[in-house]
Amino acid sequence: MLVDGFGRQISYVRVSVTDRCDFRCVYCMAENMVFLPKRDLLSLEELERLCDAFIQTGVRKIRLTGGEPLVRRGVMSLIQALGRRLGPVPGTLEELTLTTNGSQLERHAEGLVAAGVRRINVSLDTLRPGRFEAITRWGRFEQVMQGIAAARSAGLAIKINMVALKDVNEDEFDQMIAWCGAEGYDLTLIETMPLGDIDGDRTDQYLPLSLVRARLQQRWRLTDLDCSTGGPARYVRVEETGGRLGFITPMSHNFCESCNRVRVTCTGTMYMCLGQEDAIDLRTPLRGAEDNGPVVAAIEAGIGRKPKGHDFVIDRRRKRPALARHMSVTGG
Ligand code: SAM
Numbered sequence: 001m002l003v004d005g006f007g008r009q010i011s012y013v014r015v016s017v018t019d020r021c022d023f024r025c026v027y028c029m030a031e032n033m034v035f036l037p038k039r040d041l042l043s044l045e046e047l048e049r050l051c052d053a054f055i056q057t058g059v060r061k062i063r064l065t066g067g068e069p070l071v072r073r074g075v076m077s078l079i080q081a082l083g084r085r086l087g088p089v090p091g092t093l094e095e096l097t098l099t100t101n102g103s104q105l106e107r108h109a110e111g112l113v114a115a116g117v118r119r120i121n122v123s124l125d126t127l128r129p130g131r132f133e134a135i136t137r138w139g140r141f142e143q144v145m146q147g148i149a150a151a152r153s154a155g156l157a158i159k160i161n162m163v164a165l166k167d168v169n170e171d172e173f174d175q176m177i178a179w180c181g182a183e184g185y186d187l188t189l190i191e192t193m194p195l196g197d198i199d200g201d202r203t204d205q206y207l208p209l210s211l212v213r214a215r216l217q218q219r220w221r222l223t224d225l226d227c228s229t230g231g232p233a234r235y236v237r238v239e240e241t242g243g244r245l246g247f248i249t250p251m252s253h254n255f256c257e258s259c260n261r262v263r264v265t266c267t268g269t270m271y272m273c274l275g276q277e278d279a280i281d282l283r284t285p286l287r288g289a290e291d292n293g294p295v296v297a298a299i300e301a302g303i304g305r306k307p308k309g310h311d312f313v314i315d316r317r318r319k320r321p322a323l324a325r326h327m328s329v330t331g332g
């Protein structure tokens, strides 16, 4: 079992399988984003070994993310391999899941279910096609909607992730809650985080969810739910729809004391906190030996250094982002 210096048990790892993406969401990356050279990326076999090393240390939940995980060539073979690690006992995976923009879901939904994936997060910031294209720059709304429909038909439980953007989609929360309720999807609202350079100014996009929640309460009956996921999300039930609504508030609230997760980039760098620079290189021990001993030792050393929490600030006076790396590198 992995326990950090603050007594937190680390049972969850998010693995970015690529930094590349077929969208260019305005809050995530600049339109001319430069991606890592392919040779720096871990191969699919290396990613599988890395996940095995985490499972060996007691991790029971893996989320694949990116960039867009489903645009990595051959990713389904990795998903199938990890699916074979699913099981009910310690030493196996309790859950394998992913976060996706939905563009490739139509062709992969059945395969995901066959591999053992039971639920997925799909990012969807708006239900209006024109607005969708403005936010994602390169995304096609119909393709994503067909992907979501295919995922539902295949039997996947779906949670929609919606980044709350001031003056961009803040007039759509009611409609999104109603739509998710009708379709049977959970919904999570996310505050923008100051990660990586984008073309615009983040202070213009930031919308504190405390404000959003106060507004929503005038229209919907929201009942607090007592289900902690070990992350910065807090959940309520929307009584009118019966749906679950989450608020991810890393900026206005800090829930680091119950954090149970670490993140690994597609180059094998483990970040112990999304909001701090400290990291451990897992690629060198992974490539340096055939057995997983050295990489397991490196993971354990990194967990011992997991910081108490982050200190994000969105500050008009500070022109640079709080952290240089993009969310698409660390994995959302
Ligand atoms: N491409 C996939 C997707 O969009 O779902 C997976 C990776 S994406 C980086 C994961 C999540 O991070 C998405 O829900 C996205 O909206 C969110 N995200 C990206 N940049 C963000 C930022 N600066 N602040 C808050 N959320 C962000």
Ligand code: SF4
Residues within 6 Å of the ligand: 021, 022, 023, 024, 025, 028, 029, 066, 067, 068, 101, 123, 328
């Ligand atoms: Fe791509 Fe996801 Fe970032 Fe949008 S949020 S650009 S879909 S990685």
